[in-house]
Amino acid sequence: MGIHIDVHVCNGCGTAEEAMCVRDCPGDLIVLGPDRRARIRDNRACWDCAACVKVCPTQAITMQLPPEISLRGVRLRGRALRHKTVWRLRLRDGTERAYETPSTGRPPHDPNL
């Protein structure tokens, strides 16, 4: 299924020369419409890499497993911050779980790794 872009949340990245999701998609799948709202050309061509999900400043993009794999399944949102990425997974029953992954810099020493 790939991604879903909420056109009511997307602001076309304001006045940025190139919208962030349009810039970062490795398959060049996202375009801005004449209304300056992002849309995906073809979800079948999406690799589900989540690059667009993380980079979107308004968090307008959610990712879902293809329905062929899990019907409604889980929804994913995320945001890349400077030293970490924060994520939210929304489960089938509507509950949400938050996660964080480190991005750059010296990781803390963790004997359980």
Place this chain on the structure above:
Amino acid sequence: MTGESIEIAADLLIVGGGAAGCMAAVEARERAPDLDVVVMEKAHVYRSGCLAAGISALNAYIHEGESPESFLRFVRRDVHDVVRDDLVLGMARELNAQVHRVESWGLPIPRDERGLPVRRGRASVKIFGERIKPLLGKRAEASGARILNRVYATGLALRRGRVVGAYGLHARTGAFVAVRARATLVCTGGAAGLYRPSNPGSGAHRMWYCPYNTGAGLAMGIRAGAEMTSFEFRFVPLRIKDVIAPTGEVAQWLGARQINALGEPYLETRYAHLGGEKMATQDRLWATLQERRAGRGPCYLDLRGVPPRRLEGTIAAYLSMAPDAAMLMADEAFYARRDGTMAPIEIVGGEPHVVGGHGLAGYWIDERRRTTLPGLWAAGDVAGGCPKKYASGAWAEAVIAVRDMIEAARAGGAVEIDEEDAERERQRALRPLESKDGLPPAAFEERMQKILEEYAGGASRDYGCSGAELEIARLHLERLAAELDALQARDPYELMLAHEVIDRIDVARQLVEHMAHRRETRWHCYHERLDYPERDDARWLCFVNSIRRADGTIEIVERPVERVALDARLPSLVDGAALVRSGG
């Protein structure tokens, strides 16, 4: 705009701004600040190629107690001896320096209590790699190299048999771009999407390899007559079913073993003769298929009894590399909480790929990473003969290549684009836009995938095929190639899709010739000749290489395997504990 032509001059041209390409740009500018370096990248260097989603390990590294020689021994064993010792050793000697270079740029590499990188396996380092591609891309940008994002290469620029740069098209405008360069590095990755995808419908591109790496660099070389090696060594990943994600996160975090439907750790109980847990990568996949054939399938990663809360670390790890797998595991944990029991996670083989970073397939190169075409070097997944290089090996190869390219560029004189050559390529590249009442790229893609799937050992055929089937594949691919004048693109985006399929058909045709030539089964699943099911060292301990001639015929040549003598006293990677397969 479409119809516009742009010419750019460079000293060094890097085609593909992925793992290898970004490192090559940095190395070139640091070593030779006086040289103009241009990177031609299909997407945007911040999130292009295999590393787009992130990765969780660097799978080629020389840990304490190991050596380049012990690494070579491990590689030799895993690929059953057909390997370029010189390439592997040269790469292995560069690995650690490049890993720590990227660490110094900000890649988080956790350390143990002695300050050493945490092991993921005998030759693998754990990293927090969600941001690895933006990190590399920004370094490449900051190096002063000129980066042409959204320009995808279609062909090598040739002048009197020498490579003098490359041609490309702008993905958004369709403008024709010619870059002339004294030395050109091709690093566009391997070829995905040759076979029918694992998932139907809207999951079609949820495949293992980056679906936007469609073998462009290989196809450009094939069309220019470069010698290619070992395409028949296809790489097939053994992965978590449906999401085609690495199993390492589950095995590593949760200590899950591979079991069959009877609950047996089958690698140990039934395939000890192949090495059990330590068997070669392809044999693991083969053993998993055998279990199914014997009625003991499917096979799983055993998570029974694991409390769902313990999955949280795995979910976080997957988020930074395979977000689909994170969603799948979160869903499994949800059901486990509801049902009171965790189900095992099914594993299967994915689609076969032509990829030199995991397997052997790619350009035939020398130690300096020179291809057989003067003026052209190759590194990373596009280069052959040197398997198990992964991301860190791609960096190592890029650095080795660039050092030689700088010398060659300094020694050689100025180069010019051959106007006739450029015009021929421009017309070829833009032709799908002129085609009327033709067929869309998807039609050609599906036809090609169907042919390879059914006649050249796709997943649905358990990866096996016979010489007679390959003969049919050859015939149908020939017919398909002859129909390419009907390939139609209506806009610049479709033109890119058109080139993706043109390139893959060229790769597919070469692949079938390789598979037809090697009449043995050395690497189960990767090259499974049902009519020659045995490994035959007396006849086939050699490389199968190919060259496409100007008239379109594909000539096969065999090259000997040359051994570098290793000191028998050196420790061998495979003598020790089981490797944790972090997969990649």
